[in-house]
Amino acid sequence: MSQAQPTWPDLIERVAPKFNEIARKENLVAWAEESQFAIQALQSNANLAQCMPRTVQNSIINVASIGLTLNPALGYAYLVPESVKQPNGQWAKECMLRVSFKGLLKIATDSGSIKWAKAEVVKENDQFIYKGPCTMPEHHMNPFGERGSTVGAYCIAKTNDGDVLVDIIDAEEINKIRSAAKTKSVWDAWPDEMTKKAIIKRASKQWPKTDRNDRLEMAVSAVNEYEGSEDIHIVEKDITPRTPSERRREPITDTRLSAAIEKINAGEYTVQRLFGAFELTREQVKRVEDEVKQEASQ
Secondary structure, three states, X not given: OOOOOOOHHHHHHXXXXXXXXXXXXXXXXXXXXXXXXXXXXXXXXXXXHOOOHHHHHHHHHHHHHHOOOOOOOOOOEEEEEEEEEOOOOOEEEEEEEEEOHHHHHHHXXXXXXXXXXXXXXXXXXXXXXXXXXXXXXXXXXXXXXXXXXXXXXXXXXEOOOOOEEEEEEEHHHHHHHHHHOOOHHHHHHOHHHHHHHHHHHHHHOOOOOOOOOHHHHHHHHHHHHHHOOOOOOOOOOOOOOOOOOOOOOEEOOHHHHHHHHHHHHOOOOOHHHHHHHEEOOHHHHHHHHHHOOHHHHO
């Protein structure tokens, strides 16, 4: 007679001793609550329930190590399924503990490293003035309007001594981090949140150290293990948005140019907007001059 397969509650219960051994040191999370949050996540996410049990168990143990609750209402940490290629060449689902940027900030303030911190993404239509690494920047935006594409991000932290620490990153470096990420699907789904997480991780390296910094370092290490590190060569740059005339224009393909010319001739677009948005070759400029109706360009 074959043995019944263990249920998820059974499998999770097996790591209770290890969880409690680790959690007892700080008393930040409790097994009774976190085990229920994990079971609820498994019951509500079919992909998560297909993960290899040991990866789910390891992620739950990491909850105790980092000290961040899985309570979905707080949004500090999540159990997330990922398809991972195994040593035998087969693909399998693994559970990973995903720490949000809010979770990283929670740990930093809990550790006493900083009083508070805030990360924001800067868009091309925002007004952003960077005033140096120790002075509060100015950031003006219309949160309900069209802000344009991302040009950078920044993180402000206030120390217990009242000092302000500012770190910035531009779009070029954000794209480098994104291209090196282990979990590109997460970047595709939540680009702004992942950008904030990247700048927070980078900024945290400059924050004052305390005797409780182990949690933050462990959380950053866990994030890097699952998602990839932002620790690449970064040159600090001014990310103040450029005026329309200063913005870097991207090349345009011939197919897209044909569509633009059709819109110009139909009165739905203008030559000025075309030249302002794209970098055209000499041949493409000549083509616009030849194919655009004279009245449409006026």
